[in-house]
Amino acid sequence: MTSPLEQKKIRITGPSVVTANRTWDGAVVYRTAQQGWSTALSDAAIVSTSDDARALLAESAADDVGAVGAYIAPVELKGGVVKPGNLREHIRSKGLTIDLLPA
């Protein structure tokens, strides 16, 4: 998973969302179509063209008080359900893949 933090050129190849970390607590959030942030991936605005992605990112990045480090992340759409598009985003969305206690 190459870190997406240094996204330069924006070109998407499939459905994507904008994600960031909420400023006050760092929680993973997704940009909604109502120009807000939600911790639920299912609330995320989904874009499928590079132009839309660019616009959504610009709007999100402008809300620097709400969330920080906004970037575009791939998602998969399966039967109307949104799923994270790679392992990194899966971990951000679902949490740790590990047991915290010895087992």
Place this chain on the structure above:
Amino acid sequence: MYAYDELDRTLINERVSEFRDQVKRRLSGELTEDEFKMLRLQNGVYLQLHAYMFRVAIPYGTLSSKQLRRLAHIARRYDRGYGHFTTRQNIQFNWIKLAELPDALAELAEVGIHAMQTSGNNMRNVTSDQWAGVAPGEVEDPRIWSEILRQHTTLHPEFSFLPRKFKIAITASEHDRAAIKIHDIGLRLHKNADGETGFEVLVGGGLGRTPFIAKTIKPFVAGRDILSYVEAILRVYNQYGRRDNIYKARIKILVHELGIEKFAREVDEEWRQMGHSALTLDHSVIEEVRSRFSYPAYEKLPHMPDELKQAAHDPLFERWRKNSVAPHKVQGYSIVTLSLKPVGGPPGDATADQMDAIADLADKYSFGEIRVGHEQNLALPHVAKRDLPQLWKALDRLGLATPNVNLVTDIIACPGLDYCSLANARSIPIAQELTRRFANHDTADMIGRLHINISGCINACGHHHVGHIGILGVEKNGEEFYQITIGGRADENAQMGALIGPAVPYAEVADVIEDIVEAYLALRDRPEELFVDTVKRLGVEPFKERVYATR
């Protein structure tokens, strides 16, 4: 223990109020993230995958029971009930909320703990041997010098905007437990032919993208001159370090590009010009710092108390004692390592309850003192031998007596893709799986000393280059792959491991490591030949053949 003076306390408290104000302005939108980022980094606050991460310094790895209890409290009150001890004598909290950070910092400040310079391009926590002051045969307590350097460089304007981060480690023993050869500056305390105490100074070590073993720049610098000499190195670095390219900004690159001889000449010239008089340490200054370290009032105890003789009949106790208990400089005492590497657990994590319990045990058995080592384990530095059986029982109940110190399951691992925003691949579940594979302590004993180090990306926070077996997470077409190296080491004979073959996918890593270990068992010429020594004797080839023959 080290007693902070008024100046330290004032400085820490001022820093907390300053940060409280900065956070307030950030949350109100008065400061943008761009403006705020540097301010938060100067207070040890990173942004990770799921949350902010907060890194707290444990100078030279020494903690009081009171401080450890406070860390437990922070974990419980502000985080999710656990913390992660790192390879540089820091502790990290993974789930802290920015809005609550000033309160957490204020609570830490009350017990003399801070997070200054735990990130950013400045002088990081000056680390030391976790057995400092108690190891037999040590030249003298290296923490005195760590503290002198810490005081001089903390918030020093000249060293607050270095080309890149800067890490110093100090050891005073024959056996290097502080990994000085992979630091920007490594200092080895020793005595010269005249019996004078001073330092061998090494420079330019480091891991990451371009790993280097540090080279000796001066075999002996007298103790009183060490500040001026280190400052001369930092000045040369400040002047010539590559600020234009983050990948070339560490001092190791400068030393490599100039060559150690030329670099040494530059430093000497700077040192001469400084006239180094102002920074020469007065005997009284050194003694003042020395006097702030207090040592316990040890009792006169027998070398072999009855309690120990009796307990020796219990094979489980004996196994732990042989593995985790080390000789102390004072007769009748021992140094006890507390393994934070339980089978199936994340390496280096401790829960708040464990931290509280360790603090209680430290009060009862170790004069209230705890140490943190770069292997991500803890130690109780002053345990009377007669107390070892009782302590063992208590540790065992807490899951802190896994007899695997320095063995195959004593794995050093970075947070990897489970936490870290820079990661290519996960580290912790690989470590967990390996500890399950080698969970049988008899097998681990039979294998002997073997250090596995895992990093989730080339930044090498898990020191994979210097692991006897190193595992590095890389990405191939969106999948997690791992490069495996063998034959590295981090001690006084530090060297980088060699790549054994093509990267393997996540699901195969544990199998490959098992194959490597099996190959070693077949190839070693006697049971005492350590894994690293077999690799040194035979090279990578025979291992490669066995591991890749069937793949």
